[in-house]
Amino acid sequence: DADVTQTPRNRITKTGKRIMLECSQTKGHDRMYWYRQDPGLGLQLIYYSFDVKDINKGEISDGYSVSRQAQAKFSLSLESAIPNQTALYFCATSDSPGQGGTGELFFGEGSRLTVL
Amino acid sequence: GIQVEQSPPDLILQEGANSTLRCNFSDSVNNLQWFHQNPWGQLINLFYIPSGTKQNGRLSATTVATERYSLLYISSSQTTDSGVYFCAVKTSYDKVIFGPGTSLSVIP
Numbered sequence A: 001d002a003d004v005t006q007t008p009r010n011r012i013t014k015t016g017k018r019i020m021l022e023c024s025q026t027k028g029h030d031r032m033y034w035y036r037q038d039p040g041l042g043l044q045l046i047y048y049s050f051d052v053k054d055i056n057k058g059e060i061s062d063g064y065s066v067s068r069q070a071q072a073k074f075s076l077s078l079e080s081a082i083p084n085q086t087a088l089y090f091c092a093t094s095d096s097p098g099q100g101g102t103g104e105l106f107f108g109e110g111s112r113l114t115v116l
Numbered sequence B: 001g002i003q004v005e006q007s008p009p010d011l012i013l014q015e016g017a018n019s020t021l022r023c024n025f026s027d028s029v030n031n032l033q034w035f036h037q038n039p040w041g042q043l044i045n046l047f048y049i050p051s052g053t054k055q056n057g058r059l060s061a062t063t064v065a066t067e068r069y070s071l072l073y074i075s076s077s078q079t080t081d082s083g084v085y086f087c088a089v090k091t092s093y094d095k096v097i098f099g100p101g102t103s104l105s106v107i108p
Helices: none
Strands: A004-007 A010-013 A019-025 A031-037 A043-051 A054-057 A065-070 A073-078 A087-094 A111-115 B004-007 B010-014 B019-025 B031-037 B043-048 B052-056 B059-064 B069-074 B083-090 B096-098 B102-107
Touching: A004 A087, A010 A019, A019 A031, A019 A087, A019 A111, A031 A073, A043 A065, A043 A073, A054 A065, A073 A087, B004 B083, B010 B019, B019 B031, B019 B083, B019 B102, B031 B069, B043 B052, B043 B059, B069 B083
Parallel strands: A010 A111, B010 B102
Antiparallel strands: A004 A019, A019 A073, A031 A043, A031 A087, A043 A054, A065 A073, A087 A111, B004 B019, B019 B069, B031 B043, B031 B083, B052 B059, B059 B069, B083 B096, B083 B102
């Protein structure tokens, strides 16, 4: 089983619908991240969380919200999806460099979202 | 903010050829990773390499932090090496910046 699991892997929805992407991890990492990748481009950070009570906006947080339900779970919501949110979404985890870790990122397999 | 550049942007190789991919960054970094995104979109960790040299099979990587660059070497390339290679750096502010990627196509 994958250490970082994303559901759903593929989703097609319509403009205006609410969508939730879920991420769970078994690596025991404190830090979790959501990234977005548009076709042919690199990754942009949407939100990140360094622990359950710590949520931070990334580069492109508008139109998104997140919830850190537990150390192992971090979900991303699109309250009212629009077509330009069509993209590949990645969840990632890392340990904490300040606590003896390396901060190395580990990614889930991605969730492909299409908004019609 | 820190700038991350990768070269070349695109590369086409005959199977069996060797290649070197480069990642330049404009400021000091705390760590650096190389990833391979395969044609199905999965991001695969290749190396965590803030400095020095590491090897894993046909792949190796070298980071010279004082000169602000990292190199990824692919030897005896195979068609399964096709995809996009990203470097990602972490700054002292704990922010991860991805490079734009090098798109590699290995043809039989």
